Amino acid sequence: MSEQAILKLEGVHTHIGAYHILHGVDFEVPTGQVTMLLGRNGAGKTTTLRTIMGLWQASRGHVFFDGRAIGGEKGRLTTPDISTLGIAYVPENxxxxxxxxxxxxxxxxxxxxxxxxxxxxxxxxxxxxxxxxxxxxxxxxxxxxxxxxxxxxxxxxxxxxxRRLLLIDEPSKGLAPAIVQNLIAALRELKATQTTVLLVEQNFSMAKALGDRVAVMDDGRIVHKGEMAELAQDESLQQRLLGLSLGAHQ
Structure with a gap:
């Protein structure tokens, strides 16, 4: 695990019943930064958050928090035990x-x-x-x-x-634009406290405003990792990965 990463997923597979949802997910969440997890609907973003929290168990691969295995083949902590490590989850509902x-x-x-x-x-x-x-x-x-x-x-x-890590699933979903701006302002203040956040979001202007790093999912896999600012400036990459331009969502 990178010295600066508080969370790392290595080759994570998750099955829900007969369905194979995550197919070898790999990415890191640097300490003190906001990492955006983006992707089209059904890409596996919520499943990833729920797997990190132990609500669904990784069938293969590893989930590490601060160097400790909390999910996957090397360790399977329960959700309450994961929470006591300092991880909080704000679900979509x-x-x-x-x-x-x-x-x-x-x-x-x-x-x-x-x-x-x-x-x-x-x-x-x-x-x-x-x-x-x-x-x-x-x-x-x-x-x-x-x-x-x-x-x-x-x-x-x-x-x-x-909390050492905050997982938030689509906080702007269904909110009016003015309320989204208020939420962005509040999360910016939270970001200024060096709180580590993994944020799933469909609102690309929010992603651009808050994200330091980004991981993009498609069909249960990570297909892009990098700086959020770089993705925000590359419209062709936005179109290829997400089917939309961030510039159209200012």
Whole structure:
């Protein structure tokens, strides 16, 4: 594993029932950077995140976190054990509890806290600064939040305790452009704290704004790895890998 990489996948294959979804996935996530995982629908991006988290087990290959085997042939940790290493996952469906308040959702995610008073006040204020809507709607039922506010709550839940790696699956999906811009601004602030993020995204302007590195998937394989800025500047490569131009999504 590269000295600067906190996560590495080597030759990862994942089967779901009779379906062979991942076919030898290889890439690294450098520490303190935002790595974008891009690709057309059905390319295997969500399966990759779920395999990293142990929600689906790699049938072959290896998943390493900070040099330790957490999935695949050399080690198969459970999802709770993987979480305790400092990895948080924000799924596409956000995973919030609609009938509970924003406050109660945050408290449930803060596993070491029995009450809100036990939560690190400085960390909570930091999250309020990133996502002001969380403070504003603190006592509201989470199910009554807008789509963008729910997404912000999901990220806050993942970050309420210190995390070494954050996996986020399509945070901008279904959001209005103005809300996407707010989300980009918040994630930029998070990026400035050197939080390591692996981000699956279909919104290419968000990918360009946030990504340091990029891995592109197609049919369960990594078909391109490199600097996000290089992909953003190469329209022919965008067209070949993704079928779309980043320039058309400003």
């Amino acid at each position: 956000m995973g919030i509890f609609s009938d509970l308040s924003v406050r109660e959702n945050i408290l449930l995610a803060a596993r070491k806290a029995r009450s809100v008073d036990d939560i690190d006040t400085q960390r909570l204020e930091w999250l309020f600064g990133l996502f002001p809507a969380i403070r504003k709607f603190w006592l509201y039922p989470a199910g009554k939040l807008s789509g963008g506010q729910k997404q912000m709550l999901a990220i806050c839940r993942a970050m309420i305790e210190p």
